[in-house]
Amino acid sequence: MEKSCGLVVVNSNEILLLKYSADDTQGEGGHWDFPKGHIETNETEIMTALRELEEETGISNVEIIDGFRHSISYNFLRNSESISKEVIFFLATTIEKKVFLSHEHIDYAWLCFEDAISKLTYDNARETLKKAYSYLKK
Numbered sequence: 001m002e003k004s005c006g007l008v009v010v011n012s013n014e015i016l017l018l019k020y021s022a023d024d025t026q027g028e029g030g031h032w033d034f035p036k037g038h039i040e041t042n043e044t045e046i047m048t049a050l051r052e053l054e055e056e057t058g059i060s061n062v063e064i065i066d067g068f069r070h071s072i073s074y075n076f077l078r079n080s081e082s083i084s085k086e087v088i089f090f091l092a093t094t095i096e097k098k099v100f101l102s103h104e105h106i107d108y109a110w111l112c113f114e115d116a117i118s119k120l121t122y123d124n125a126r127e128t129l130k131k132a133y134s135y136l137k138k
Contacts, residue, residue: 001073001084001085001086002038002083002084002085002086003038003039003085003086003087003088004036004037004038004039004048004052004085004086004087004088005036005037005039005045005046005048005049005052005087005088005089005090006034006035006036006037006049006052006053006087006088006089006090007034007035007036007049007050007052007053007062007089007090007091007092008034008089008090008091008092008128008129008132009034009035009053009059009062009092009093009094010091010092010093010094010132010136011093011094011095011096011097011110013112013113014110014111014112014116015110015111015112015113015116015129015133016034016035016057016059016099016108016109016110017032017033017034017108017109017111017116017119017120018032018033018034018035018056018057018101018105018107018108019031019032019105019106019107019108019109020032020033020104020105020106021103021104021105021106030106030107031121031122032109032119032120032121032125033120033121033122033125034089034125034128035049035052035053035056035057036049036052036087036089037051037052037055037056045069045088045090046064046090049088049089049090049092050062050064053092055102056101056102056104056105057099057100057101057102057108058098058099058100059094059096059099060096061094061095061096062092062093062094062096063092063093063094064090064091064092065090065091065092065093065135065136067135068090068091068131068132068135068136069088069089069090070088070089070128070131070132071086071087071088071089072086072087072089072124072125072127072128073085073086073087074124089128089132091132091135091136097110113129113133116129117129117130
């Protein structure tokens with residue numbers, strides 16, 4: 001099973017979404033999701049999430065919200081092979097707004113909760129956002 005980690009990033013009341021480039025594993029013109037990526041050797045889950053955020057957006061000034069950890073699992077096709085994947089999401093706040101996209105992405109948006117829910121491509125991402133937003137509002 002592949003494992004990745006990512007962040008639901010909030011600035012004031014806006015959530016950061018990234019549009020991923022189209023690729024053969026998705027079979028679409030790109031999808032909207034949170035910053036995330038594969039764990040590298042000797043990294044913790046949070047280290048991975050923070051590194052991926054900085055690599056994908058240039059954002060490094062974030063504060064992790066203690067106690068939120070949400071896991072999703074799914075399967076996807078890569079070269080006709082079914083791959084199982086687990087993604088662990090953490091919740092973070094930032095005061096940074098400027099985004100420098102990596103080569104993996106074609107767009108980004110800072111959106112209010114309702115617009116972010118509508119923009120996210122996958123149901124498991126919408127569920128992650130609902131849980132993160134609910135946790136944040138406690």
